[in-house]
Amino acid sequence: MIQFDKIYNEDCLEGMKRIGDCTIDCVVTSPPYYALRDYGVDGQIGLETSPEEYIDRLTDVFAEVLRVMKPEGTCWVVIGDSYAGSNKGSANYPENAKLWLQGTNKGTLSKRTSFKMKTTAKDRDLIGIPWMLAFALRRIGFYLRQDIIWHKPNPMPESVTNRCTRSHEYIFLLTKSARYYFNKEALREPANTGLRKHEYNHRKVKFIVPGHRQEQFRGGNVSDGFRNKRDVWSVCVKPGYEGHHATFPVDIPYQCILLGCPVGGVVLDPFIGSGTTAVVAHRTHCHYIGFELNREYFEIAQKRISEELAQPTFLFK
């Protein structure tokens, strides 16, 4: 059986088989994107020949996720789109190469020569990967509850001249049941007619003190100057931790966990990369389980998590 508060250097589909049914409170993950980068390890997801094969593999992974989730569990999937393209010349997949803000372009497919995509989409068509995945997951039993837009105020610059620069990705909220854990009080925002900034900041600071997150904003309603969190989240992209170049910023799992996981719950990330989800689970007083296939990234995540655990106290931001 799998232990809590541990990450494993193995294929997530294999690893999750050792998790019992209905164990996990919250899943926060960002799968490898399609045709974007080579993580340099056999068995990796993301380099399938066709978008359909990629979706099939992810669907197998998420079928296992569904099994291990508690009935009241939530699943947050961060996913970006890819463009169709043929493998011509040295600058392969120029449309896809800049989705993430990265310290370097290590691993991007522009350095790869052997990848050929088979798709009915024309060169330069946007494939629609996020929605292909969302519908596939709905078909296997997930409730597709929401498409949240992750708006990036500082997107990677793109040299395109015939479309706008991409500055968003999707975060899908999927659940196992129609009724599920959702702490809407955790992240209420100031309403337009609400508190002055210093009053809001005062409450926000109280809210982030460890151990007290459940008590904040309790019993509030719009008339107290706050409103429900909206479905467009503006979060700046940050450089990855050490050698990992496809990380999400801590604010993404932070918000998902506060909304979708009770204190003391277990958070799973099947594609843990540099360990961001584990670090945030710890900061929000939850347990974690993670899988990472690439040995180098697994070690980066281990180091990052041990540094986190060595911190005596924590105040977010």
Ligand SMILES: C[S@@+](CC[C@H](N)C(=O)[O-])C[C@H]1O[C@@H](n2cnc3c(N)ncnc32)[C@H](O)[C@@H]1O
């Ligand atoms: C987009 S990254 C995740 C980044 C992570 N959210 C972070 O903040 O560091 C996806 C990760 O999935 C890993 N991966 C790819 N295929 C995998 C598989 N079959 N099982 C487990 N991990 C896999 C890749 O090596 C990569 O580190």
